Amino acid sequence: MKQEIFKNMLREKGLKVTNQRMLVLELMAERPGQHLTAEEIYDLARQTYPEIGLATIYRTVQVLVDLSVIDKVSFDDGFARYELGGVDRESRHHHHHAICNRCGNVFSFQGDLLDTLEQALLDRSGFLVTDHEVKLHGYCRECREAMEEEQDGKS
Amino acid sequence: MKQEIFKNMLREKGLKVTNQRMLVLELMAERPGQHLTAEEIYDLARQTYPEIGLATIYRTVQVLVDLSVIDKVSFDDGFARYELGGVDRESRHHHHHAICNRCGNVFSFQGDLLDTLEQALLDRSGFLVTDHEVKLHGYCRECREAMEEEQDGKS
DNA sequence: TTCGATGCAAAATGTTTGCAGCGAT
DNA sequence: ATCGCTGCAAACATTTTGCATCGAA
Numbered sequence: 001m002k003q004e005i006f007k008n009m010l011r012e013k014g015l016k017v018t019n020q021r022m023l024v025l026e027l028m029a030e031r032p033g034q035h036l037t038a039e040e041i042y043d044l045a046r047q048t049y050p051e052i053g054l055a056t057i058y059r060t061v062q063v064l065v066d067l068s069v070i071d072k073v074s075f076d077d078g079f080a081r082y083e084l085g086g087v088d089r090e091s092r093h094h095h096h097h098a099i100c101n102r103c104g105n106v107f108s109f110q111g112d113l114l115d116t117l118e119q120a121l122l123d124r125s126g127f128l129v130t131d132h133e134v135k136l137h138g139y140c141r142e143c144r145e146a147m148e149e150e151q152d153g154k155s
Numbered sequence: 156m157k158q159e160i161f162k163n164m165l166r167e168k169g170l171k172v173t174n175q176r177m178l179v180l181e182l183m184a185e186r187p188g189q190h191l192t193a194e195e196i197y198d199l200a201r202q203t204y205p206e207i208g209l210a211t212i213y214r215t216v217q218v219l220v221d222l223s224v225i226d227k228v229s230f231d232d233g234f235a236r237y238e239l240g241g242v243d244r245e246s247r248h249h250h251h252h253a254i255c256n257r258c259g260n261v262f263s264f265q266g267d268l269l270d271t272l273e274q275a276l277l278d279r280s281g282f283l284v285t286d287h288e289v290k291l292h293g294y295c296r297e298c299r300e301a302m303e304e305e306q307d308g309k310s
Numbered sequence: 311t312t313c314g315a316t317g318c319a320a321a322a323t324g325t326t327t328g329c330a331g332c333g334a335t
Numbered sequence: 336a337t338c339g340c341t342g343c344a345a346a347c348a349t350t351t352t353g354c355a356t357c358g359a360a
Contacts, residue, residue, distance in 0.1 A: 016314060016359050038350080053317040058350065074231055078325090078349070098282050107282060113272040118291065120266070126296025127253050127262060133290045136273065141281025171334050171339060193325080208342040213325065233324070233350090 002029060009067050023049055024060045028070055028084050035073060035081040035106055075099055075106065075135070096134040102143035157184060164222050178204055179215045183225055183239050190228060190236040190261055230254055230261065230290070251289040257298035 006025050007017050015021075027044050028036070036044075042057045061082050064070040070082045071092065086092035091110070098107040111134075118129040139147070161180050162172050170176075182199050183191070191199075197212045216237050219225040225237045226247065241247035246265070253262040266289075273284040294302070 014314090018315065018359075020316075051317075055318080055351080056316055059315080074229070076229055080350085098276060098284070100282075101285070107280065109276060109280070111272050111275070113268055114289075114291075117266050117268040121253060121264065121291070125262065125264070126299065127255075127291070127293055128299055129253070129291045129293040130256070131292040133288070133292075134269075135288045136276070136282070136284045137286040137288075138282055138284040144281065144283055169339090173334070173340065175341070206342075210326075210343080211341055214340080235324080 006067075006069065009069070010063075013067070015063065019049065020045075020052055020056050021060050021063065023052070024057065025064065025069065028064070028082065032084045033108055035075070035083045037079040037081055039079075041082065073097070073133075093131065096136070098136040098138065098140075100140040100143055101137055102139055102147070105140060107140065161222075161224065164224070165218075168222070170218065174204065175200075175207055175211050176215050176218065178207070179212065180219065180224065183219070183237065187239045188263055190230070190238045192234040192236055194234075196237065228252070228288075248286070251291070253291040253293065253295075255295040255298055256292055257294055257302070260295060262295065 003022060003025065006022075010017050010021065023045055024041060027041060038054065038057050038061060041061065042052070042054050045052045045057065061070065061072070064082070065072050068085055071085045073081050073083060075081065075097070086095055094110045094112045094114075096109055096111055098109060099105075100107070114132060114134065118132070121127050121129065158177065158180070161177075165172050165176065178200055179196060182196060193209065193212050193216060196216065197207070197209050200207045200212065216225065216227070219237070220227050223240055226240045228236050228238060230236065230252070241250055249265045249267045249269075251264055251266055253264065254260075255262070269287060269289065273287070276282050276284065
Protein backbone atom coordinates (compact mmCIF):
# COMPACT_ATOMS: atom_id res chain seq x y z
CA MET A 1 0.00 0.00 0.00
CA LYS A 2 1.20 3.45 -1.00
CA GLN A 3 0.11 4.95 2.30
CA GLU A 4 2.47 2.74 4.27
CA ILE A 5 5.41 3.88 2.18
CA PHE A 6 4.44 7.47 2.90
CA LYS A 7 4.14 6.81 6.62
CA ASN A 8 7.65 5.40 6.62
CA MET A 9 8.95 8.40 4.71
CA LEU A 10 7.50 10.66 7.40
CA ARG A 11 8.95 8.55 10.22
CA GLU A 12 12.37 8.47 8.63
CA LYS A 13 12.40 12.25 8.68
CA GLY A 14 11.19 12.35 12.27
CA LEU A 15 7.81 13.76 11.23
CA LYS A 16 4.51 12.66 12.64
CA VAL A 17 1.83 10.75 10.80
CA THR A 18 -1.34 12.80 11.09
CA ASN A 19 -4.82 12.52 9.64
CA GLN A 20 -4.32 15.78 7.78
CA ARG A 21 -1.15 14.60 6.09
CA MET A 22 -2.67 11.27 5.12
CA LEU A 23 -5.74 13.01 3.74
CA VAL A 24 -3.80 15.43 1.57
CA LEU A 25 -1.67 12.58 0.26
CA GLU A 26 -4.80 10.63 -0.59
CA LEU A 27 -6.40 13.57 -2.39
CA MET A 28 -3.30 14.09 -4.49
CA ALA A 29 -2.82 10.38 -5.18
CA GLU A 30 -6.41 10.14 -6.46
CA ARG A 31 -5.72 12.92 -8.97
CA PRO A 32 -2.61 12.18 -10.99
CA GLY A 33 -2.02 14.66 -13.78
CA GLN A 34 -4.05 17.41 -12.08
CA HIS A 35 -2.46 20.68 -11.06
CA LEU A 36 -4.19 21.77 -7.88
CA THR A 37 -3.81 25.06 -6.04
CA ALA A 38 -3.62 25.17 -2.24
CA GLU A 39 -7.15 26.54 -2.17
CA GLU A 40 -8.43 23.67 -4.33
CA ILE A 41 -6.77 21.11 -2.10
CA TYR A 42 -8.26 22.93 0.89
CA ASP A 43 -11.77 22.72 -0.57
CA LEU A 44 -11.35 19.03 -1.33
CA ALA A 45 -9.94 18.32 2.10
CA ARG A 46 -12.77 20.08 3.90
CA GLN A 47 -15.28 17.75 2.28
CA THR A 48 -14.03 14.95 4.52
CA TYR A 49 -12.32 16.99 7.24
CA PRO A 50 -14.20 20.27 7.68
CA GLU A 51 -12.08 21.61 10.53
CA ILE A 52 -8.81 21.51 8.58
CA GLY A 53 -7.08 24.88 8.15
CA LEU A 54 -5.64 26.41 5.01
CA ALA A 55 -2.32 26.92 6.78
CA THR A 56 -2.14 23.17 7.31
CA ILE A 57 -2.59 22.65 3.59
CA TYR A 58 0.32 24.97 2.88
CA ARG A 59 2.48 23.27 5.49
CA THR A 60 1.52 19.81 4.28
CA VAL A 61 2.19 20.39 0.60
CA GLN A 62 5.61 21.71 1.61
CA VAL A 63 6.26 18.43 3.41
CA LEU A 64 5.10 16.47 0.36
CA VAL A 65 7.35 18.54 -1.90
CA ASP A 66 10.31 17.96 0.43
CA LEU A 67 9.64 14.23 0.29
CA SER A 68 9.39 14.43 -3.53
CA VAL A 69 5.90 12.97 -3.41
CA ILE A 70 4.46 15.96 -5.25
CA ASP A 71 5.96 18.73 -7.35
CA LYS A 72 5.29 22.43 -7.14
CA VAL A 73 4.57 24.02 -10.49
CA SER A 74 3.48 27.47 -11.56
CA PHE A 75 1.62 28.55 -14.64
CA ASP A 76 2.10 32.21 -13.79
CA ASP A 77 -1.52 32.85 -12.96
CA GLY A 78 -0.74 33.90 -9.41
CA PHE A 79 -1.20 30.49 -7.84
CA ALA A 80 1.30 27.85 -6.88
CA ARG A 81 0.07 24.47 -8.03
CA TYR A 82 0.89 20.96 -6.94
CA GLU A 83 0.87 17.72 -8.87
CA LEU A 84 1.65 14.12 -8.03
CA GLY A 85 5.27 13.43 -8.86
CA GLY A 86 6.43 10.84 -11.33
CA VAL A 87 7.42 7.48 -9.93
CA ASP A 88 11.10 7.84 -10.64
CA ARG A 89 13.55 10.64 -11.19
CA GLU A 90 13.75 10.09 -14.94
CA SER A 91 10.05 10.28 -15.65
CA ARG A 92 9.83 13.47 -13.63
CA HIS A 93 12.80 14.93 -15.45
CA HIS A 94 11.09 14.36 -18.78
CA HIS A 95 7.66 15.59 -17.75
CA HIS A 96 6.65 18.82 -19.47
CA HIS A 97 3.59 21.04 -19.82
CA ALA A 98 1.81 22.59 -22.77
CA ILE A 99 -0.60 25.36 -21.80
CA CYS A 100 -3.37 26.46 -24.16
CA ASN A 101 -3.66 30.23 -24.47
CA ARG A 102 -7.35 29.99 -25.26
CA CYS A 103 -8.92 27.42 -22.92
CA GLY A 104 -6.19 27.42 -20.29
CA ASN A 105 -6.02 23.64 -20.17
CA VAL A 106 -2.68 22.14 -19.35
CA PHE A 107 -1.47 19.11 -21.27
CA SER A 108 1.36 17.04 -19.91
CA PHE A 109 3.72 15.11 -22.09
CA GLN A 110 7.03 13.32 -21.95
CA GLY A 111 10.11 14.15 -23.95
CA ASP A 112 13.81 13.68 -23.56
CA LEU A 113 15.00 16.06 -26.26
CA LEU A 114 16.51 18.36 -23.67
CA ASP A 115 19.21 15.83 -22.83
CA THR A 116 21.22 16.91 -25.86
CA LEU A 117 20.82 20.58 -24.97
CA GLU A 118 21.91 19.95 -21.40
CA GLN A 119 25.00 18.06 -22.49
CA ALA A 120 25.91 20.90 -24.84
CA LEU A 121 25.50 23.42 -22.01
CA LEU A 122 27.78 21.38 -19.76
CA ASP A 123 30.44 21.12 -22.46
CA ARG A 124 30.26 24.75 -23.44
CA SER A 125 29.91 26.56 -20.13
CA GLY A 126 30.37 24.05 -17.34
CA PHE A 127 26.79 24.35 -16.09
CA LEU A 128 25.54 21.02 -14.74
CA VAL A 129 21.79 20.65 -15.06
CA THR A 130 20.06 18.74 -12.27
CA ASP A 131 16.49 19.65 -13.06
CA HIS A 132 14.49 21.55 -15.59
CA GLU A 133 11.13 23.02 -16.39
CA VAL A 134 9.63 23.31 -19.83
CA LYS A 135 6.43 25.18 -20.47
CA LEU A 136 5.06 25.45 -23.96
CA HIS A 137 2.38 28.00 -24.75
CA GLY A 138 0.13 27.72 -27.76
CA TYR A 139 -3.20 26.37 -28.91
CA CYS A 140 -4.59 22.88 -28.41
CA ARG A 141 -6.30 21.00 -31.21
CA GLU A 142 -9.82 21.75 -29.98
CA CYS A 143 -9.21 25.46 -29.71
CA ARG A 144 -7.48 25.57 -33.07
CA GLU A 145 -10.51 23.92 -34.66
CA ALA A 146 -12.90 26.25 -32.85
CA MET A 147 -10.86 29.25 -33.98
CA GLU A 148 -10.88 28.05 -37.58
CA GLU A 149 -14.65 27.80 -37.46
CA GLU A 150 -14.95 31.31 -36.06
CA GLN A 151 -12.73 32.46 -38.87
CA ASP A 152 -14.83 30.65 -41.49
CA GLY A 153 -18.00 32.22 -40.12
CA LYS A 154 -16.56 35.70 -40.54
CA SER A 155 -15.35 35.46 -44.14
CA MET B 156 18.04 56.41 -31.99
CA LYS B 157 16.19 53.68 -30.12
CA GLN B 158 14.22 56.20 -28.08
CA GLU B 159 12.54 57.61 -31.17
CA ILE B 160 11.36 54.17 -32.21
CA PHE B 161 9.86 53.72 -28.76
CA LYS B 162 8.15 57.10 -28.89
CA ASN B 163 6.55 56.11 -32.15
CA MET B 164 5.41 52.80 -30.72
CA LEU B 165 3.69 54.67 -27.93
CA ARG B 166 2.06 57.15 -30.29
CA GLU B 167 0.82 54.39 -32.56
CA LYS B 168 -1.00 52.87 -29.61
CA GLY B 169 -2.41 56.25 -28.58
CA LEU B 170 -0.25 56.31 -25.45
CA LYS B 171 1.56 59.35 -24.17
CA VAL B 172 5.30 59.88 -24.13
CA THR B 173 6.20 60.67 -20.53
CA ASN B 174 9.46 61.15 -18.67
CA GLN B 175 8.69 58.12 -16.52
CA ARG B 176 8.21 55.84 -19.50
CA MET B 177 11.36 57.09 -21.24
CA LEU B 178 13.35 56.65 -18.05
CA VAL B 179 12.25 53.06 -17.48
CA LEU B 180 12.99 52.23 -21.11
CA GLU B 181 16.44 53.73 -20.75
CA LEU B 182 17.17 51.79 -17.56
CA MET B 183 16.17 48.54 -19.20
CA ALA B 184 18.02 49.28 -22.42
CA GLU B 185 21.21 49.96 -20.46
CA ARG B 186 20.97 46.52 -18.85
CA PRO B 187 20.53 43.82 -21.47
CA GLY B 188 20.64 40.33 -20.04
CA GLN B 189 19.64 41.47 -16.55
CA HIS B 190 16.46 40.26 -14.92
CA LEU B 191 15.17 43.11 -12.82
CA THR B 192 12.29 43.08 -10.37
CA ALA B 193 9.83 45.98 -10.21
CA GLU B 194 11.43 47.03 -6.95
CA GLU B 195 14.90 47.04 -8.51
CA ILE B 196 13.69 49.13 -11.41
CA TYR B 197 12.02 51.44 -8.90
CA ASP B 198 15.26 51.93 -6.97
CA LEU B 199 17.19 52.63 -10.16
CA ALA B 200 14.55 55.04 -11.40
CA ARG B 201 14.48 57.01 -8.16
CA GLN B 202 18.18 57.77 -8.52
CA THR B 203 17.35 60.14 -11.35
CA TYR B 204 13.66 60.73 -10.67
CA PRO B 205 13.05 60.58 -6.91
CA GLU B 206 9.34 61.37 -7.01
CA ILE B 207 8.45 58.40 -9.22
CA GLY B 208 6.00 55.92 -7.68
CA LEU B 209 6.22 52.16 -7.56
CA ALA B 210 2.76 51.89 -9.14
CA THR B 211 4.09 53.75 -12.14
CA ILE B 212 6.85 51.19 -12.48
CA TYR B 213 4.31 48.38 -12.50
CA ARG B 214 2.15 50.20 -15.03
CA THR B 215 5.12 51.08 -17.21
CA VAL B 216 6.62 47.61 -17.36
CA GLN B 217 3.18 46.37 -18.40
CA VAL B 218 3.21 48.85 -21.26
CA LEU B 219 6.71 47.73 -22.25
CA VAL B 220 5.64 44.09 -22.15
CA ASP B 221 2.61 44.88 -24.32
CA LEU B 222 4.89 46.58 -26.82
CA SER B 223 7.21 43.54 -26.73
CA VAL B 224 10.09 45.77 -25.70
CA ILE B 225 10.71 43.72 -22.58
CA ASP B 226 9.69 40.24 -21.43
CA LYS B 227 8.26 39.21 -18.11
CA VAL B 228 9.99 36.20 -16.60
CA SER B 229 9.72 34.43 -13.29
CA PHE B 230 12.27 32.38 -11.44
CA ASP B 231 9.73 31.35 -8.82
CA ASP B 232 11.28 33.38 -6.04
CA GLY B 233 8.13 35.43 -5.53
CA PHE B 234 9.12 38.28 -7.83
CA ALA B 235 8.14 39.00 -11.40
CA ARG B 236 11.21 40.01 -13.34
CA TYR B 237 11.69 41.93 -16.54
CA GLU B 238 14.38 41.72 -19.16
CA LEU B 239 15.07 43.49 -22.42
CA GLY B 240 13.54 41.49 -25.24
CA GLY B 241 15.46 40.04 -28.13
CA VAL B 242 15.51 42.01 -31.33
CA ASP B 243 13.43 39.58 -33.32
CA ARG B 244 10.89 36.91 -32.61
CA GLU B 245 13.29 34.06 -33.34
CA SER B 246 16.01 35.11 -30.97
CA ARG B 247 13.44 35.53 -28.21
CA HIS B 248 11.97 32.12 -28.94
CA HIS B 249 15.35 30.49 -28.52
CA HIS B 250 16.36 32.39 -25.40
CA HIS B 251 16.55 30.19 -22.33
CA HIS B 252 17.67 30.43 -18.71
CA ALA B 253 19.89 28.31 -16.51
CA ILE B 254 19.57 29.08 -12.81
CA CYS B 255 22.25 28.07 -10.34
CA ASN B 256 20.86 26.45 -7.19
CA ARG B 257 23.81 27.63 -5.14
CA CYS B 258 24.59 31.23 -6.12
CA GLY B 259 21.25 32.05 -7.70
CA ASN B 260 22.83 33.57 -10.78
CA VAL B 261 20.90 33.26 -13.98
CA PHE B 262 22.71 32.39 -17.18
CA SER B 263 21.03 33.00 -20.50
CA PHE B 264 21.75 30.95 -23.56
CA GLN B 265 20.39 30.26 -26.99
CA GLY B 266 19.22 26.92 -28.31
CA ASP B 267 16.82 25.69 -30.92
CA LEU B 268 16.61 22.06 -29.88
CA LEU B 269 12.99 22.47 -28.87
CA ASP B 270 11.91 22.89 -32.47
CA THR B 271 11.97 19.13 -32.95
CA LEU B 272 9.99 18.56 -29.80
CA GLU B 273 7.41 21.13 -30.80
CA GLN B 274 6.97 19.59 -34.23
CA ALA B 275 6.50 16.16 -32.63
CA LEU B 276 3.86 17.58 -30.28
CA LEU B 277 1.96 19.12 -33.19
CA ASP B 278 2.04 15.86 -35.13
CA ARG B 279 1.07 13.70 -32.18
CA SER B 280 -1.56 15.75 -30.42
CA GLY B 281 -2.42 18.75 -32.57
CA PHE B 282 -1.03 21.28 -30.10
CA LEU B 283 0.50 24.26 -31.90
CA VAL B 284 3.28 25.91 -29.91
CA THR B 285 3.55 29.67 -30.28
CA ASP B 286 5.89 30.35 -27.40
CA HIS B 287 7.86 28.51 -24.78
CA GLU B 288 9.81 28.87 -21.59
CA VAL B 289 12.74 26.72 -20.62
CA LYS B 290 14.31 26.95 -17.21
CA LEU B 291 17.20 24.72 -16.28
CA HIS B 292 18.22 24.31 -12.65
CA GLY B 293 21.63 23.10 -11.62
CA TYR B 294 25.09 24.27 -10.69
CA CYS B 295 27.28 26.70 -12.56
CA ARG B 296 30.96 26.04 -13.10
CA GLU B 297 32.12 28.34 -10.31
CA CYS B 298 29.84 26.79 -7.75
CA ARG B 299 30.74 23.28 -8.85
CA GLU B 300 34.41 24.11 -8.35
CA ALA B 301 33.72 25.70 -5.00
CA MET B 302 31.73 22.68 -3.92
CA GLU B 303 34.51 20.34 -4.96
CA GLU B 304 36.97 22.29 -2.85
CA GLU B 305 34.66 22.14 0.15
CA GLN B 306 34.44 18.41 -0.39
CA ASP B 307 38.22 18.08 -0.63
CA GLY B 308 38.67 20.02 2.57
CA LYS B 309 36.43 17.65 4.45
CA SER B 310 38.04 14.35 3.45
C1' DT C 311 4.73 13.24 28.92
C1' DT C 312 6.91 15.44 25.28
C1' DC C 313 7.33 18.16 21.49
C1' DG C 314 5.86 18.43 16.85
C1' DA C 315 1.42 19.54 14.33
C1' DT C 316 -2.79 22.07 13.96
C1' DG C 317 -6.28 25.91 13.60
C1' DC C 318 -7.03 30.43 13.93
C1' DA C 319 -6.02 35.06 13.24
C1' DA C 320 -2.78 38.35 12.19
C1' DA C 321 1.07 39.61 9.45
C1' DA C 322 3.74 39.78 5.41
C1' DT C 323 4.52 40.20 0.57
C1' DG C 324 4.12 41.42 -4.20
C1' DT C 325 0.92 43.59 -7.05
C1' DT C 326 -3.29 46.23 -8.39
C1' DT C 327 -6.61 49.88 -8.06
C1' DG C 328 -9.28 54.36 -6.86
C1' DC C 329 -8.82 58.90 -7.05
C1' DA C 330 -7.43 63.74 -7.16
C1' DG C 331 -4.25 66.43 -9.47
C1' DC C 332 -0.71 66.85 -13.12
C1' DG C 333 0.96 67.16 -17.70
C1' DA C 334 1.35 65.65 -22.74
C1' DT C 335 -1.23 66.42 -26.78
C1' DA D 336 -8.87 72.09 -22.80
C1' DT D 337 -8.93 67.36 -22.87
C1' DC D 338 -8.12 63.11 -21.14
C1' DG D 339 -4.53 59.95 -20.22
C1' DC D 340 -0.81 59.48 -16.71
C1' DT D 341 1.08 59.84 -12.17
C1' DG D 342 1.75 59.49 -7.12
C1' DC D 343 -0.15 58.26 -3.09
C1' DA D 344 -2.57 55.34 -0.17
C1' DA D 345 -5.62 51.82 0.37
C1' DA D 346 -7.05 47.46 -1.24
C1' DC D 347 -6.04 42.80 -2.81
C1' DA D 348 -4.65 37.93 -3.02
C1' DT D 349 -1.67 34.49 -1.91
C1' DT D 350 1.29 32.69 1.37
C1' DT D 351 3.65 32.74 5.94
C1' DT D 352 3.95 33.12 10.85
C1' DG D 353 2.86 33.48 16.09
C1' DC D 354 0.70 31.27 19.46
C1' DA D 355 -2.26 28.50 22.38
C1' DT D 356 -3.96 24.01 22.13
C1' DC D 357 -4.09 19.31 20.48
C1' DG D 358 -2.49 14.81 19.69
C1' DA D 359 1.05 11.25 17.91
C1' DA D 360 4.92 8.93 19.81
